[in-house]
Amino acid sequence: MSKMTLGVNIDHVAVLREARRVNDPDILQALYVACENGADQITIHLREDRRHIQDNDVKNILMHSKLPVNLECSINKEILNILSSLKPHRATLVPEKREEVTTEGGLDVFSYEDEIRYAIEQLHDALIPVSLFVDPTIEAMEKSKELGAEMVELHTGLYSNLFAMLHSNLPYSHHSVKELQLPRYELETRLEKALNAIKTSALHARKIGLEVAAGHGLNYNNLDEIMHIDAITELNIGQSIIARSVFTGLGDAVKEMKRVTTR
Ligand code: PXP
Numbered sequence: 001m002s003k004m005t006l007g008v009n010i011d012h013v014a015v016l017r018e019a020r021r022v023n024d025p026d027i028l029q030a031l032y033v034a035c036e037n038g039a040d041q042i043t044i045h046l047r048e049d050r051r052h053i054q055d056n057d058v059k060n061i062l063m064h065s066k067l068p069v070n071l072e073c074s075i076n077k078e079i080l081n082i083l084s085s086l087k088p089h090r091a092t093l094v095p096e097k098r099e100e101v102t103t104e105g106g107l108d109v110f111s112y113e114d115e116i117r118y119a120i121e122q123l124h125d126a127l128i129p130v131s132l133f134v135d136p137t138i139e140a141m142e143k144s145k146e147l148g149a150e151m152v153e154l155h156t157g158l159y160s161n162l163f164a165m166l167h168s169n170l171p172y173s174h175h176s177v178k179e180l181q182l183p184r185y186e187l188e189t190r191l192e193k194a195l196n197a198i199k200t201s202a203l204h205a206r207k208i209g210l211e212v213a214a215g216h217g218l219n220y221n222n223l224d225e226i227m228h229i230d231a232i233t234e235l236n237i238g239q240s241i242i243a244r245s246v247f248t249g250l251g252d253a254v255k256e257m258k259r260v261t262t263r
Pocket of ligand 1: 216
């Protein structure tokens with residue numbers, strides 16, 4: 001089996017910390033635990049609104065990480081300047097809207113062609129390789145190559161949403177209400193189409209010389225099919241890992257507090 005690189009996205013640790021603006025949980029501890037337990041890469045997103053990762057986190061993570069750091073960012077000039085000076089191992093350009101809950105949809109490589117080309121040039125000047133977070137279409141693969149990226153990350157959000165709708169009784173996402181009213185066979189058809197788009201895009205990207213990652217909404221249940229796509233060599237996963245860690249760790253955390261409070 002080919003080796004798949006696992007990029008662990010630790011943004012959500014910073015989300016929890018920012019809820020209180022204290023240094024608990026400590027992002028460097030998250031980095032350490034991820035490193036010690038099999039992560040191949042650390043992924044973080046320096047958002048324009050700094051809702052989770054802060055500039056200092058990026059500096060500290062880059063200083064202490066034994067693993068490559070994949071830094072996601074928008075094509076905002078101020079952010080690009082920060083990246084150029086901090087020099088992560090790779091930059092992944094993502095679309096960003098302040099009102100969104102998370103990164104919804106891939107980068108529009110057609111409408112923002114010039115801005116993206118310029119951003120890639122700036123990052124290359126700083127010797128930072130660039131990946132583009134794009135929707136899985138052949139056209140987006142072609143355009144990403146033309147713009148000068150080394151890599152693409154395929155947005156798996158649609159696949160993940162449809163998978164969750166088919167395999168769980170719970171509404172997965174508040175964006176999916178319309179789809180939830182669809183008959184099962186229609187959801188199955190759409191899921192197959194979404195998976196096919198990922199497969200054909202990954203294959204095409206490899207053929208034209210791009211490295212291929214995938215991410216968004218991937219979890220412990222929906223990865224089987226993705227793992228069979230040889231052209232994909234890297235996954236970036238955050239929400240499901242951090243969400244699971246709450247429950248794999250909550251029992252011990254309560255026990256420890258009980259011990260401290262019954263001394
Ligand atoms: N890859 C990219 C480019 C992302 O923007 C995100 C979300 O921050 C992820 C991967 C991880 O997605 P999730 O948290 O759903 O696993």
